[in-house]
Amino acid sequence: MLEGILIGLTTAFTGTNLFMVIGGCLIGTFIGMLPGLGPMSIIAIMIPVAISIGDPSAALILLAGVYYGAIFGGSTSSILINAPGVASTVATSFDGYPLARQGKAGKALTVAAIASFCGGTIGAILLMIFAPMLASVALLFHSAEYFALMVVGLSAIAAFAGTGQVGKALLMTFLGLIMATVGEGALFNAPRFTMGIMDLQSGFGFITLAMAMFALPEALYLVLDPARSNNEAGGEIKDLRITRDEAKQIAPVIGRQSIQGFLIGVLPGAGATIASFLGYAVERNIASKEDQEQFGKGSIKGLAAPEAANNAAATGSFVPLLTLGIPGSGTTAILLGALIALNVTPGPRLMIDEPEVFWAVIVSMYIGNLVLLFLNLPLIPYIAKVLAVPRTFLIPFILFFTLMGAYIGQNNATELLILVGFGICATILRFADYPLAPLLIGFILGQMLEDNFSRSMQLEGGIGFILERPMTMGLLAFAVLLVVLPTYRARIRAQGIADGD
């Protein structure tokens, strides 16, 4: 292995390749900030450039840089203007945006950068050591287990069911699941609930919904209440660095979530989105009571968890790609295309036939992370300055970016009308104190949940698969535990206090 790392290092540490990483990270970060252009689309756009380079290692290094840059850029827009452009950064905005509103945008970005860096690095190390082993484990996961995994992901909504809110959070989840069924039916792709409208045939666009649920109501709130844009810090950006105390707080979170995120990322099809929701749910549910109160209101733990998990999962998704030739996510599918175009066939023989490509990818992922950290930490004060732009300019631009995000994805002007319509509905829901995040979680997970459920029903011939497959059973039990345990603990504690009185 040491020999392999050395091969990778010598490949990666040439002038051109370092330039590729830096260039890729910068391009990825800046384009990734535009909502609507996630890692997948940016990599797809960069493929012609990468192929024309010719050298597979250099091309992969460029793409890895773009990938990491895009993930970081996506978190930036979630944190600063509450506009998650990619499904995997939705969980980032839960706690990132409240932090930004408290005037701690710089700190939030720093935490995000550090958590992403650690997640990516730990992921790269795990990839290096365990790739061949994990590949065989990933194949043990069938649709039944995926279904159970989605259920665990759905348990993240428990975080939004505060006191007296359980019904509302549940209702929003059901609404999200209902919206996910619009479009094409499970397994056979016949249209359903489209009311004969062609534009609905492919379902509601994720970005449209994310913008309508998060960015648009927030922008409208800023318009309605001018005092709101002067956040508590008076528009000033303070607390750029994290303190030693906070570092101690988030270190275990990052460690746990990097490993968990990596393991989820290894499973083909689960990917970074589930990893980030699961990371958020797990961290919230195992946090102490005081910390739990903070989740959703600007907890740095709640920000670090999805960020670390997201990046580790992105690295983890390379395991099935490099060892089995199975692309586990949209992004790795595009990378697979790029690799084949460069005359490299990923698969079990890659490590033997072309070790330099395999190791160059791993080392370049690590370097990409490092470069990103050093490029972005000094840039953070300037990025955070976005919030200091006068509101008369900021608000029209936020609205414009939400519109652009929805438009670029689909190239369809009807999508913009849907966006405005849903935005108004979401604002009214927010007036009545309905949590909007569960709706989006339900929407994102709903489709995968239904597909995997029906697939496993078909394969196993009935609902019995839950009992017959111990892993499914275990995951479902884990989901129940995640929901029940915190309530139970809270009750015990409440009783204790009552006794003391």
Next chain:
Amino acid sequence: MALDRWIALIILMICLAYGYAAFFTMDATLPPFMQRNPVWPSTFPKILSVSGGLVALSIVLGLEKHTGVGKEPDIEYTRLGDYKIGQALFLLGLMVAYALCLRPVGFLGSTMFFLIAGSVVLGERRFHIIIPVAALASGGIWYLVQEVLGIFLRPWPFFLGV
């Protein structure tokens, strides 16, 4: 009745309509070979409509008791008139206009108009700043999306070709 219960009532109606569609309109058109599947396209919607309806009903009837202290809402919807509701409605109208104009008028024109009008509505009067900023932003984004990324955006009005 409070706003949240009105909303729950509306969602209940949506669930009923959705449930009607799932229970009575979908299965008849199902091809015979699909009927042999354990899960039909209507199975999930049926479950969702029933459980969603029940949860909505429980909110409408106020079954869940509010144990927590009601936290101060960011915006009190009963006094919407005290806020800048006019500006908000105007901006929403502007977004609709943008959606309708984007294709016929072209990206550059409609974006510039949107950004300038948006700033003016919010009370900005320094036109010597607004106009260059809007022009720069729409031009820059157009260049990025169309030329660098290769996603088609019609720049000019329809009568100029392209």
